[in-house]
Amino acid sequence: MSDTILDVQGLVGGYGKMTILNGTSFSVPAGSITTVIGPNGAGKSTVFKAIFGLLKLREGRVVFRGRDVTGLSQRELLTSGICYVPQGRNIFPELSVRDNIQLGAVVAGRDITDLPDRIEAALDKFPVLRKKATQQASTLSGGEQKQLEVARGLLLNPQLVLIDEPSIGLSPLMVQQTFNILKDLRDRGVSILMIEQNARSALEISDYGVVLELGQTRLVDTAQRVLNDPRIGQLFLGGAMTETAA
């Protein structure tokens, strides 16, 4: 087992009086794709918000590369090497594709001297985006928009990418393409923490799986073993894992 890049320890929190996270704990091995699965309302997206400082925690810690980053601002988290690609459409529709990508480096300000090169490199990596670089981002298809979000997130060379439901609303072909991009990133040493409703295909490209239910961690194992665990199907079909667990 490799080093841990992210350690989520006993998160408790939610919205208003509603508690969503109820002691969520797991860790992400460096250089892996780790996929979080679980039924609706399990708190998957909420965990991401908590990691990225968008949710006030009542308890628990988020440790990134050995440093406590709980409650840091988004700017601080971005600078320290985490990027977050939320669910849905996260582009600026009326800006050009190139300007959208460029905004990924906003926190670095003038610290980045090779910004034009980085944008070129991003456009090289995503040929669809290069073809439409000067068009308004609203003209992109759903899959292209996802690629744009990833390209933007990669501009600061993050070490950890949090990506929430990248496959939602995409055609099977686009899903495969998006997953290939993630695999490629992993092979270049970037750690990925992903949420997927499309559990089977996601686990197939993942190294580790985390199963959440009711804001608690039910299972953490290699993706292969999570995939073959008979209780998983049960969980997604509406049963609770605790009822069938021995």
Next chain:
Amino acid sequence: MSNLLDLLVAGLATGAIYALVAVGFTLLWQTSQTINFAQGEFVMLPAFLMLAVMHAGAPFWLAIILGILLSLLLLGLGFKLLLVDPMLRHGVLPLAIATMALAIGMKEAVKQFFSAEASPFPSIVPAGDVSILGRVVSLQSLGVLALAIAVVIGLTALLNRTSIGHQMQATAQNPTVARIIGVPVERMILLTFLINAFLVALASLLITPIYLAKFSSGEVLGQAAFIAAIVGGFNQVRGAIAGGLLIGVVDNLAAAYVSTQYRAAVPLILLIVIILFRPQGLLGRPEERTV
């Protein structure tokens, strides 16, 4: 009988001023869901601030600088901190109503503490006429048009060519995502309010010599800017510019060729037609709803 060229120039000149006010209006809406029904009064007030400074003995140029600074402070920072921030928590509608109350308050305050009479206001463009293509055109109209166009070009360049401008647009188009990628959203919103304050102060400086400084002059201006923003497309800066110019020209042509009596009705008719047949405005984009 006035000629068409003169009417067009005069129309574009007032239209350019409407455009300044309408651009500020749409910027506030985009970045902080503020429908500022006091926008007309925001144009009325700076002229009085400048007059007050001049009454204290300051020269006109100093009055302009101080007037703009006071506008940034009162209509930019003060408006955001004292009215918009506390009211926006309760929703868009309470905030809109609060701005209506502010409009009445500003109007009455100027009437009480300054004057109910219209006061003359000096022009930064010298009076006189120039000859273009053998036609006589007012220098003031041309000057106003040139200045307003310069500001609009400058603002468009800021929004489209600079990182700050992209960050402001990002904040307007998708504040949640802007925050996630590290755009200092709060600072960008404040900047929008300051830009609006600057635009209304400038509009005030340009239009008051034409219409005189009067406590009630905001009513017409606010309505014109509001219509311009809707006609052009509420979510587009370039829409507000086009809408402002269009309203200015239509307004002037209607006054000359239809009737001065019906002058005020023409922009309203235009508004109704646009809302019926193209509700997103001439250049606007239909608002998307995420499921």
